[in-house]
Amino acid sequence: MLTEQDIRSLQAxxxxxxxxxxxxxxxxxxxxxxxxxxxxxxxxxxxxVEDVSKVLRYCNQRRIPVTAWGAGSSLTGAVVTDNLxxxxxxxxxxxxxxxxxxxxxxxxxxxxxxLNKELERYGFFFPxxxxxxxxxxxxxxxxxxxxxxxxxxxxxxxxxxxxVKVVLASGEAVVFGEPLAKxxxxxxxxxxxxxxEGTLGVIVEVWLKIxxxxxxxxxxxxxxxxxxxxxxxxxxxxxxxxxxxRMLEFFDRVGVEAANKFHGTNLHVGEAMLLIDIEEFTxxxxxxxxxxxxxxxxxxxRVAENEEEAxxxxxxRASMYLAIRATAKTVLVEDVCVPIDRILDYLEKVKQLSQKxxxxxxxxxxxxxxxxxxVIFYDPENPDEVARAEKTVEVLVQFxxxxxxxxxxxxGVGLQKMDGLVKQLAAHNGxxxxxxxxxxxxxxxxxxxxxxxxxxxxxxxxxxSTSEHPTQDSGSSDPTAR
Amino acid sequence: MLTEQDIRSLQAxxxxxxxxxxxxxxxxxxxxxxxxxxxxxxxxxxxxVEDVSKVLRYCNQRRIPVTAWGAGSSLTGAVVTDNLxxxxxxxxxxxxxxxxxxxxxxxxxxxxxxLNKELERYGFFFPxxxxxxxxxxxxxxxxxxxxxxxxxxxxxxxxxxxxVKVVLASGEAVVFGEPLAKxxxxxxxxxxxxxxEGTLGVIVEVWLKIxxxxxxxxxxxxxxxxxxxxxxxxxxxxxxxxxxxRMLEFFDRVGVEAANKFHGTNLHVGEAMLLIDIEEFTxxxxxxxxxxxxxxxxxxxRVAENEEEAxxxxxxRASMYLAIRATAKTVLVEDVCVPIDRILDYLEKVKQLSQKxxxxxxxxxxxxxxxxxxVIFYDPENPDEVARAEKTVEVLVQFxxxxxxxxxxxxGVGLQKMDGLVKQLAAHNGxxxxxxxxxxxxxxxxxxxxxxxxxxxxxxxxxxSTSEHPTQDSGSSDPTAR
Numbered sequence: 030m031l032t033e034q035d036i037r038s039l040q041a042x043x044x045x046x047x048x049x050x051x052x053x054x055x056x057x058x059x060x061x062x063x064x065x066x067x068x069x070x071x072x073x074x075x076x077x078v079e080d081v082s083k084v085l086r087y088c089n090q091r092r093i094p095v096t097a098w099g100a101g102s103s104l105t106g107a108v109v110t111d112n113l114x115x116x117x118x119x120x121x122x123x124x125x126x127x128x129x130x131x132x133x134x135x136x137x138x139x140x141x142x143x144l145n146k147e148l149e150r151y152g153f154f155f156p157x158x159x160x161x162x163x164x165x166x167x168x169x170x171x172x173x174x175x176x177x178x179x180x181x182x183x184x185x186x187x188x189x190x191x192x193v194k195v196v197l198a199s200g201e202a203v204v205f206g207e208p209l210a211k212x213x214x215x216x217x218x219x220x221x222x223x224x225x226e227g228t229l230g231v232i233v234e235v236w237l238k239i240x241x242x243x244x245x246x247x248x249x250x251x252x253x254x255x256x257x258x259x260x261x262x263x264x265x266x267x268x269x270x271x272x273x274x275r276m277l278e279f280f281d282r283v284g285v286e287a288a289n290k291f292h293g294t295n296l297h298v299g300e301a302m303l304l305i306d307i308e309e310f311t312x313x314x315x316x317x318x319x320x321x322x323x324x325x326x327x328x329x330x331r332v333a334e335n336e337e338e339a340x341x342x343x344x345x346r347a348s349m350y351l352a353i354r355a356t357a358k359t360v361l362v363e364d365v366c367v368p369i370d371r372i373l374d375y376l377e378k379v380k381q382l383s384q385k386x387x388x389x390x391x392x393x394x395x396x397x398x399x400x401x402x403x404v405i406f407y408d409p410e411n412p413d414e415v416a417r418a419e420k421t422v423e424v425l426v427q428f429x430x431x432x433x434x435x436x437x438x439x440x441g442v443g444l445q446k447m448d449g450l451v452k453q454l455a456a457h458n459g460x461x462x463x464x465x466x467x468x469x470x471x472x473x474x475x476x477x478x479x480x481x482x483x484x485x486x487x488x489x490x491x492x493x494s495t496s497e498h499p500t501q502d503s504g505s506s507d508p509t510a511r
Numbered sequence: 512m513l514t515e516q517d518i519r520s521l522q523a524x525x526x527x528x529x530x531x532x533x534x535x536x537x538x539x540x541x542x543x544x545x546x547x548x549x550x551x552x553x554x555x556x557x558x559x560v561e562d563v564s565k566v567l568r569y570c571n572q573r574r575i576p577v578t579a580w581g582a583g584s585s586l587t588g589a590v591v592t593d594n595l596x597x598x599x600x601x602x603x604x605x606x607x608x609x610x611x612x613x614x615x616x617x618x619x620x621x622x623x624x625x626l627n628k629e630l631e632r633y634g635f636f637f638p639x640x641x642x643x644x645x646x647x648x649x650x651x652x653x654x655x656x657x658x659x660x661x662x663x664x665x666x667x668x669x670x671x672x673x674x675v676k677v678v679l680a681s682g683e684a685v686v687f688g689e690p691l692a693k694x695x696x697x698x699x700x701x702x703x704x705x706x707x708e709g710t711l712g713v714i715v716e717v718w719l720k721i722x723x724x725x726x727x728x729x730x731x732x733x734x735x736x737x738x739x740x741x742x743x744x745x746x747x748x749x750x751x752x753x754x755x756x757r758m759l760e761f762f763d764r765v766g767v768e769a770a771n772k773f774h775g776t777n778l779h780v781g782e783a784m785l786l787i788d789i790e791e792f793t794x795x796x797x798x799x800x801x802x803x804x805x806x807x808x809x810x811x812x813r814v815a816e817n818e819e820e821a822x823x824x825x826x827x828r829a830s831m832y833l834a835i836r837a838t839a840k841t842v843l844v845e846d847v848c849v850p851i852d853r854i855l856d857y858l859e860k861v862k863q864l865s866q867k868x869x870x871x872x873x874x875x876x877x878x879x880x881x882x883x884x885x886v887i888f889y890d891p892e893n894p895d896e897v898a899r900a901e902k903t904v905e906v907l908v909q910f911x912x913x914x915x916x917x918x919x920x921x922x923g924v925g926l927q928k929m930d931g932l933v934k935q936l937a938a939h940n941g942x943x944x945x946x947x948x949x950x951x952x953x954x955x956x957x958x959x960x961x962x963x964x965x966x967x968x969x970x971x972x973x974x975x976s977t978s979e980h981p982t983q984d985s986g987s988s989d990p991t992a993r
Contacts, residue, residue: 129750129852203941210880211848211920214935216948220702241753268611271723310792366693370611398692438693453696459685466698468954
């Protein structure tokens, strides 16, 4: 799609040092952290809102697809393309930290950990903490609607976005939302951009809520169970007892053994482990939690005694994916999420699938949200194993939908979950909701230049409609003609 | 628009006892709590989703405007119409209280206080608490995106909506969102309906997040200041000191004197008062707050000693609007909201306007959010006074926009703030955002039957466009032709 003339035109429009077509650069942008690969035709590095406007204006006229890029930490293929990559990582200024109105205003390319380091100086923090926070950008985290470990208490990124500055497909820059504690002026379009995965506009600046760093003493508990059902029941009982932990993570034998090897540690290992952060105000919170753990047969209940121990336990969890990757040829990370009261059925289903298909599946993740990630080991050079891994994912996705869960809790749709999304919307929401999303997309991006071919960009199937009375549309009647 | 044939047809479609055109019924639905008046042509009472579908299907075919009604507690004219009222208050079942997944599933007509009473039995609550909670419905609270006293800590309704079941203009029922702690499947359309004011679809069911009732001891403090600047500075210092109160309300002499008269109480009166709820965990929270109050010259610092006293103080605030109404012929309630660090300028501006225009203006409201409501006293039979009151509002709206605030913090747009909305979007967001909202509306409601003539339903003015490069739209080019 991108001609040599286009490259020259973009260079002329943007000036020196912003348009790249050399092999080395294109290679760098050829895969995401989930292993999805596509080699772009060109990479443009934007240094200002004006740069982004110029690129989109040109590409919109020429119908050239554009995919925004922050750090490439997507796990679903959302940021790979064989067309044009628009890299925003150089737009990395923190524009304002407002300690009265409790927000931070930043350019899209600011790395999340850097943001939090800066906020800490003022006694504040931005709670959502995806595992990629050391590298991921705030623009990417918003476009992706990211989650993380602390989300069990604080919610995900969507709960912390006040406003976004967006360059529309036309090249015009607008702001959705207001950096205010309260605002009811107009539809909540800022939230439409949270999790829009680069399909509605390019997010160039964000206004994020921030919170005072909590005063309470944090206790970190590592609990070991010999039966995974006990760990599952603990999660449910914690919820029923209305204990609100700041972190509630699950992992299994495979995960801890990999972590012990990776870090040279010697953590207790059982069939299932929980890592729990609890805030201590009255001194009774820890007691209450420990009683739930004992009641559910925890064999080891280790309360971190100092900062170092607490940090070591956190690192065990935070780097578990890397530790597992170091022991396995290839893994596939799943992101289904189930209602929390169905977590035992979910764990059991994964056990069954693991046995049936002869695959190692390690379970680790955000138990307090029902979002435990299965990590499926497979050999990509063994076609039979690849097929069994894919079948496992298919069954898991179907299972999540059947129990009222979602095909993606925090990683998003991208290329990976396009089929699952359609199935979920058809089963839970009415397939009409998909068509409405496609029509909204068309309002924002009439020429379909923004990250096309992903997410909701699937053909209409009129037979999928569950309704005898489809929504009447006074506009164009053939939505596939995009 | 509504013919006698339409009434007969609707009666035939819906069956007995659901369609009303008698004088008494129409009168009941002829005004909202803000005093906006329009007499409907007919009232339909829906008892099921199917009823709502039938009404919308018929009205969409016949292009009859439909305005959804919960309790009529809008303050902005959002629920009055001279066409058809669709009353959802009989759809009032609480369908599920989920104490593991922390949500409540309810029909739109459930009254908010009833919901909270039911939740309390399980040890949970729904935090947003608009002053109308004794009468307002959850459907209305979501459609309006309501606020309240506790929102300074917990956020507004938008922060607590997981999913909505909506009947589209076509009559089809769909669900946006999922009742899950985490979900990234598709655009966040549930949030598009929060604050949609009945213009995108009719909300018939909601899934709302709930929270465990807090354990902490609540301390309620009533502070009296002889200079309103001291009260304003207290608000700012509370934020800077990272104290997070559960309530932070401001009121003035006029308000407390009205309340004392109304309740027969004898509360201390000064130039400005703050009512503050603070959660006590360590015992130091109260101390910290009192030190801020003293530092800002509070003359009286009264800490409620028991439940009765705390409740009396809360009632003073909660019923202040009624108390004021009892002393005045007519009042006009404003809802502008400013950045919290501009609260002194805001209070000063109101003082100036009060003097300049010779009007009594009482200030009371959600200081911790920058959302203090001016209550403007005027005589509706005095045209000159009406003009001065209107001028005051106009200047206030302009002021709020200039200091980076919003024309509506929590009451919404309805009929009242249509001009202000356009001004705010043009000044802060780019007028293109208004046109995008109008296009989105058209996707959901191509025939413009859902609560037309309000909110974003204003004509395009191409001269308002701030851009040299307006968004290109491949669709119909004349958006005013609705």
